[in-house]
Amino acid sequence: xxxxxxxxxxxxxxxxxxxxxxxxxxxxxxxxxxxxxxxxxxxxxxxxxxxxxxxxxxxxxxxxxxxxxxxxxxxxxxxxxxxxxxxxxxxxxxxxxxxxxxxxxxxxxxxxxxxxxxxxxxxxxxxxxxxxxxxxxxxxxxxxxxxxxxxxxxxxxxxxxxxxxxxxxxxxxxxxxxxxxxxxxxxxxxxxxxxxxxxxxxxxxxxxxxxxxxxxxxxxxxxxxxxxxxxxxxxxxxxxxxxxxxxxxxxxxxxxxxxxxxxxxxxxxxxxxxxxxxxxxxxxxxxxxxxxxxxxxxxxxxxxxxxxxxxxxxxxxxxxxxxxxxxxxxxxxxxxxxxxxxxxxxxxxxxxxxxxxxxxxxxxxxxxxxxxxxxxxxxxxxxxxxxxxxxxxxxxxxxxxxxxxxxxxxxxxxxxxxxxxxxxxxxxxxxxxxxxxxxxxxxxxxxxxxxxxxxxxxxxxxxxxxxxxxxxxxxxxxxxxxxxxxxxxxxxxxxxxxxxxxxxxxxxxxxxxxxxxxxxxxxxxxxxxxxxxxxxxxxxxxxxxxxxxxxxxxxxxxxxxxxxxxxxxxxxxxxxxxxxxxxxxxxxxxxxxxxxxxxxxxxxxxxxxxxxxxxxxxxxxxxxxxxxxxxxxxxxxxxxxxxxxxxxxxxxxxxxxxxxxxxxxxxxxxxxxxxxxxxxxxxxxxxxxxxxxxxxxxxxxxxxxxxxxxxxxxxxxxxxxxxxxxxxxxxxxxxxxxxxxxxxxxxxxxxxxxxxxxxxxxxxxxxxxxxxxxxxxxxxxxxxxxxxxxxxxxxxxxxxxxxxxxxxxxxxxxxxxxxxxxxxxxxxxxxxxxxxxxxxxxxxxxxxxxxxxxxxxxxxxxxxxxxxxxxxxxxxxxxxxxxxxxxxxxxxxxxxxxxxxxxxx
Numbered sequence: 001x002x003x004x005x006x007x008x009x010x011x012x013x014x015x016x017x018x019x020x021x022x023x024x025x026x027x028x029x030x031x032x033x034x035x036x037x038x039x040x041x042x043x044x045x046x047x048x049x050x051x052x053x054x055x056x057x058x059x060x061x062x063x064x065x066x067x068x069x070x071x072x073x074x075x076x077x078x079x080x081x082x083x084x085x086x087x088x089x090x091x092x093x094x095x096x097x098x099x100x101x102x103x104x105x106x107x108x109x110x111x112x113x114x115x116x117x118x119x120x121x122x123x124x125x126x127x128x129x130x131x132x133x134x135x136x137x138x139x140x141x142x143x144x145x146x147x148x149x150x151x152x153x154x155x156x157x158x159x160x161x162x163x164x165x166x167x168x169x170x171x172x173x174x175x176x177x178x179x180x181x182x183x184x185x186x187x188x189x190x191x192x193x194x195x196x197x198x199x200x201x202x203x204x205x206x207x208x209x210x211x212x213x214x215x216x217x218x219x220x221x222x223x224x225x226x227x228x229x230x231x232x233x234x235x236x237x238x239x240x241x242x243x244x245x246x247x248x249x250x251x252x253x254x255x256x257x258x259x260x261x262x263x264x265x266x267x268x269x270x271x272x273x274x275x276x277x278x279x280x281x282x283x284x285x286x287x288x289x290x291x292x293x294x295x296x297x298x299x300x301x302x303x304x305x306x307x308x309x310x311x312x313x314x315x316x317x318x319x320x321x322x323x324x325x326x327x328x329x330x331x332x333x334x335x336x337x338x339x340x341x342x343x344x345x346x347x348x349x350x351x352x353x354x355x356x357x358x359x360x361x362x363x364x365x366x367x368x369x370x371x372x373x374x375x376x377x378x379x380x381x382x383x384x385x386x387x388x389x390x391x392x393x394x395x396x397x398x399x400x401x402x403x404x405x406x407x408x409x410x411x412x413x414x415x416x417x418x419x420x421x422x423x424x425x426x427x428x429x430x431x432x433x434x435x436x437x438x439x440x441x442x443x444x445x446x447x448x449x450x451x452x453x454x455x456x457x458x459x460x461x462x463x464x465x466x467x468x469x470x471x472x473x474x475x476x477x478x479x480x481x482x483x484x485x486x487x488x489x490x491x492x493x494x495x496x497x498x499x500x501x502x503x504x505x506x507x508x509x510x511x512x513x514x515x516x517x518x519x520x521x522x523x524x525x526x527x528x529x530x531x532x533x534x535x536x537x538x539x540x541x542x543x544x545x546x547x548x549x550x551x552x553x554x555x556x557x558x559x560x561x562x563x564x565x566x567x568x569x570x571x572x573x574x575x576x577x578x579x580x581x582x583x584x585x586x587x588x589x590x591x592x593x594x595x596x597x598x599x600x601x602x603x604x605x606x607x608x609x610x611x612x613x614x615x616x617x618x619x620x621x622x623x624x625x626x627x628x629x630x631x632x633x634x635x636x637x638x639x640x641x642x643x644x645x646x647x648x649x650x651x652x653x654x655x656x657x658x659x660x661x662x663x664x665x666x667x668x669x670x671x672x673x674x675x676x677x678x679x680x681x682x683x684x685x686x687x688x689x690x691x692x693x694x695x696x697x698x699x700x701x702x703x704x705x706x707x708x709x710x711x712x713x714x715x716x717x718x719x720x721x722x723x724x725x726x727x728x729x730x731x732x733x734x735x736x737x738x739x740x741x742x743x744x745x746x747x748x749x750x751x752x753x754x755x756x757x758x759x760x761x762x763x764x765x766x767x768x769x770x771x772x773x774x775x776x777x778x779x780x781x782x783x784x785x786x787x788x789x790x791x792x793x794x795x796x797x798x799x800x801x802x803x804x805x806x807x808x809x810x811x812x813x814x815x816x817x818x819x820x821x822x823x824x825x826x827x828x829x830x831x832x833x834x835x836x837x838x839x840x841x842x843x844x845x846x847x848x849x850x851x852x853x854x855x856x857x858x859x860x861x862x863x864x865x866x867x868x869x870x871x872x873x874x875x876x877x878x879x880x881x882x883x884x885x886x887x888x889x890x891x892x893x894x895x896x897x898x899x900x901x902x903x904x905x
Contacts (some may be wrong), residue, residue: 002262005269007038007063007135008090008174008204012501013046016225017236019218020245021501022051026058028210032247036269038063040090043118045106045524046428046505049540052276064099065092066106068120071140075113075121086119087142089172093274102198105812106535106688109260110526118526122582125165132240133268134166135174138206139182143173147189155189156196163199171820173266177254178214178242181464187402191258196695201261202268203254207245215241217497223445224498231447256494260513281396282545284419284516286339298335298371301342302326305370309377318379319364325367332391337547340514341399342371347414348403354557356402358752361388364671370490373399374752381622381751382662384671388748396542398550400510404561405553412512412551422518425525426533427511427548430502435460435468435495442495448487456488468496495822504751507531510550511538521545555778556599556756562774563763579762586758586765596792597775599754599760600625611642619662620630620793621754624748626668631743635666642666652733653725655679669747670696673737680725680733681710682717695738707734755852769798769814777811780825793819804855808845810834 010018011025018041021027037060039051048064055062063066066628067240069086073800077083093099109630125869136143143162163171173190177183194201209218217236226234246254255262291297302322310318329335344755348355349372358374364383368374378385381639390398401410407699416424433441436457443453459478472482474491481488507528515522522544524535534541540550560576567574593611595601601621606628615621627636642649642664649665651657659675660666667673670692677688691710694702711730713719718731763771772793779785790800799818803809803826807815810831812822823834839854847853 001248002259003266004203004251004262005034005036005038005063005265006205006207006245007206007265007268008040008067008138008176008201009038009245010041011039011047011051013044013484014041014208015210015502015504016221017042017213019221019497019501020207021210022047022054024210024503025051025245026054026060029060032245033047034060034248036063036266038065038092038269038272040065040067040092042067043069043106043109044535045102046430046502046527046535047886048524049276049536049544052274061269062274063092063269064102064274065090065272066102066850067091067137067727068105068109068140068363069117070125071113071115071119071121073121075109075124076117083119084116086117086143088136088137088140089120089142092133092135092272093131093267094133094170094272095131096274098133098272100521103127103274103520103522104128107525109668110658111532114527129166132166132170133272134162134171135160135173135202135204137174138176138204139186141174143193144186144190147186147193149299152189152193155195159193159197159199169200171199172264173199175201175203175255175258177203178206178238178240180230200264201258202264203258203261204256204265205246205251205321206243208243210243210245212244213902217494219242220445220494220498221444221501222603224441226501229447271831278543278545280545281333282512282516282522283333283336283547284340284423286343288335288343294339295330295335298329298339299326301339301371302367302369305372305558309370321366321379321385322370325365327506328385328389328391329367331522332389332393334389334397337397337399338350338367338371339450340547340892341368341401341419341549344411344415345373345401347400348407348411348850351410353407353410354404354552354561356557356752357755358764359400359402359552360398361746361748362397362399363748364388364746368399373401376748376752378748381619381747383748383751384674384692386685386689387671387674390685390689392684392782393689396545396547398542398548400552402554402557404557405555406558408551408553415512415514419514420518421532422520423515424517424739425513425519426514426528426531427508427538428526428528428533428535429506429508429511429537431504432500432502433470433498433508434464435466435499438468438493438495438499440612441503442498445493446491446494448491453489453491457493468492468499474774478706487646507533510552511547511548512551513541513548515546515811554756555670556760559771559774559778560756560759560763561766562777562811563770566773567767569814571693572697576759579759581618581758583762583765584616586761587620590615590621590761595761597764597772597789599757601757601761603628609636609640613643618751618754621757622750623663623668625754625757626747626750627666627747629743629745631740632666632668635668639664639666639668650728652736653680655723655725656733667736667740668744669749669750670744673740673744676733676737677710680720680723680730681713682715682719682723683710687716696744703738707731767793768793768796769817769819772796772798773814773819774810776819777822777824780811780822786825805837806841809838 009020012018037046037055041047043066045066052064068089068091070089071077071086072082074476091102093102105120105124108124109120113121114117138144139148143155143159145548146158159173173194175190177187189260190201213281219233222237223230223233226236226602228234249260263539286294305321306314306318329338345355348708358376362368363374363376363385364378364385366378366385369376369378439457440453459475460466461475461482465522482492505528513519513534515779519525519534523541525532528899538548564576565576590610591614593607595607595610609624609628613620613624615624626632627639632734651665656676659672659679673692674685674688677683677691678685691706694706709717709719709728711720712724721727772789776786777787779789793800801818801820802822803814803821807820808823810822810824823829824831837857841847844856847856
């Protein structure tokens with residue numbers, strides 16, 4: 001029997017056209033007794049790294065490849081039916097140069113050549129063919145298509161052209177046998193072609209699923225992709241059930257007359273050796289005019305910031321903390337990282353783009369605070385630098401930055417200009433088929449009644465993490481339907497096979513990668529709408545050592561800035577940076593549960609906790625944000641009782657007192673888990689953080705190993721028992737940490753968000769009209785929330801006045817003692833039209849009459865159809881008083897009043 005390796009395999013990343021899940025693919029390859037396997041998804045390399053890792057972990061040899069599309073003319077031709085019918089070609093990476101070249105081909109095919117499919121062309125292949133082994137492709141390959149058309153000489157010329165380009169032993173004629181008449185005819189033609197040209201053969205099976213029994217699953221995927229049904233499927237559906245990952249024995253039986261074609265597959269696989277480097281950070285260098293040594297420059301920024309934040313004579317604690325952090329940052333090679341983040345944060349702040357005070361563990365860094373990346377004092381708030389960065393950390397630290405949603409893109413544009421468009425890309429994300437979506441998609445493809453599918457989907461508990469298997473166990477209604485209705489059982493069984501597969505690619509809401517070299521030299525790229533994005537996800541990029549950033553848009557920062565601007569119209573000196581942090585009126589308002597419209601504090605449950613807690617400081621807000629989460633929520637009664645009565649504070653062991661004193665004996669923050677590991681068991685900060693991560697990700701095997709070390713120690717730490725903690729107590733403490741850690745906030749994040757919460761509460765308390773105006777403008781296109789805030793404003797005694805063309809702006813504004821309705825909330829008015837009306841009013845004065853309004857805006861598109869016709873149609877229904885102009889015109893508000901989402905309009 002000849003050896004054989006599958007070199008034509010479609011994983012789940014051939015979106016909705018491949019059912020070979022990568023983890024199960026490796027199991028199947030091993031079952032088949034094969035030692036290597038290739039991945040050749042359609043036009044993309046989404047799963048390359050995941051595939052490589054899974055193969056290596058399974059002891060298999062991975063072959064990285066892609067089934068690319070080749071444009072019949074050039075990749076830039078996109079104007080004829082011919083251009084929509086590209087040829088298929090298998091490219092396999094022989095070495096690292098081949099991988100680099102395949103990245104370029106795949107990236108340019110998507111960014112430059114996309115036309116229904118990402119298309120390469122002859123120019124790209126000519127430029128980037130080195131290090132690649134090519135197979136001529138399936139029946140949609142150029143050679144095969146010409147043979148099918150009876151053009152033997154044309155096929156021969158094409159094959160020889162490819163063979164000359166790729167070189168001897170780098171181009172193979174691909175033969176397949178799925179038992180179809182088309183395949184058998186092609187086999188004969190390819191045999192003759194190989195004999196005429198001397199080009200070797202390679203046998204493949206176009207594997208789209210793992211087992212023969214999975215043919216129905218593949219058909220279902222294609223039906224979902226094409227919007228057809230299993231009863232009337234698309235022509236893309238496979239003609240039979242032979243497109244699976246066949247065993248070596250099956251392939252030998254199919255190609256008994258072509259032993260060399262089987263041997264060649266094993267030889268090709270053995271020649272393909274690509275490796276990925278993990279864990280090595282590949283940071284771009286920070287460059288700026290006049291900066292020759294970034295380490296010296298970083299030190300200068302830190303020292304200047306230390307004096308700016310803490311005065312001319314900073315405390316010994318602040319100096320020591322800065323020196324310690326600086327030493328860790330420089331030793332670990334993260335100076336450029338800090339400077340890159342500082343650079344774009346500095347740009348935002350100097351260009352009036354609001355930036356959050358911090359987010360995530362980065363707020364625990366005093367150096368970040370000194371240079372202005374964050375605005376939360378780590379010393380004052382007791383924040384831990386080691387939660388963000390420590391010498392034993394194996395993964396890259398991560399500064400997540402919140403920006404005003406209106407200015408976020410400007411910051412990304414700046415970074416793109418600063419480092420070059422080819423060095424910056426956004427990051428891909430995959431929408432996977434969750435439980436309910438899998439049921440609905442499966443039901444549509446199976447042509448089942450909508451009502452039945454809807455009933456089944458609604459019976460699935462509303463839990464983002466739930467699987468269908470768990471849902472059947474936990475939902476009595478769903479379980480009953482599954483057991484009693486064959487149609488439902490069939491639906492759920494098929495949906496379970498589909499569940500979790502990626503449905504389509506989108507763009508990550510915040511992720512951006514910045515590369516030291518052009519991004520396409522590191523990872524494959526594609527275009528999603530107007531954005532160039534990586535084909536690898538954020539987690540993969542991090543493993544590859546690339547610098548990825550989260551540029552997050554936070555609506556509340558936009559609200560705060562808008563309210564600040566409204567306040568400055570009557571108080572020019574007002575600045576949010578100058579507000580007091582201990583305003584008693586603000587905390588009295590929160591203690592009443594009056595926190596609707598306050599960042600992070602709108603839910604009914606959290607408002608009840610505020611009433612019970614009676615907060616008096618931002619520190620209390622930090623605690624409540626952290627406590628009101630699954631896991632820590634169970635500690636709320638104990639926390640509140642102990643807070644109000646010191647006699648109820650309890651520590652399982654005296655060593656816990658300095659760690660849990662601020663939270664009255666309760667574990668509230670992730671940092672406390674780390675400190676407990678250090679104080680009780682002698683862990684280093686690095687090891688303590690690893691334990692916290694294991695707990696957070698519920699890695700039970702790791703946790704049980706760490707339990708033993710926590711209690712009894714090892715060569716690197718003494719263990720709790722050696723520190724005088726009874727074994728039973730140590731076990732109980734470890735259990736508490738494990739139950740808590742998977743849901744908890746880190747304190748740095750909570751402290752930063754508590755500051756934003758306080759600022760919104762301050763504005764609501766002290767400047768309610770301006771704050772409600774800004775708040776309503778921020779949700780102006782979301783009517784349910786807008787109505788809620790209108791009701792909130794009126795409940796606070798601030799009337800929302802009907803829109804007026806002489807007073808209203810696009811957004812909500814303060815008008816006397818009330819709030820003037822924003823024109824952008826009026827359905828049917830576009831932003832450009834509103835901008836035109838307001839500009840005309842601003843430049844040439846108030847509108848004197850309806851006729852004046854129409855005449856002055858005659859150049860505005862559809863002005864007559866928008867208003868004049870409505871005026872004529874509706875004026876007969878109104879009294880003469882209604883259509884008179886008082887203190888200026890109120891015609892526009894009159895004309896559109898019946899379309900406003902307000903009863904008072």
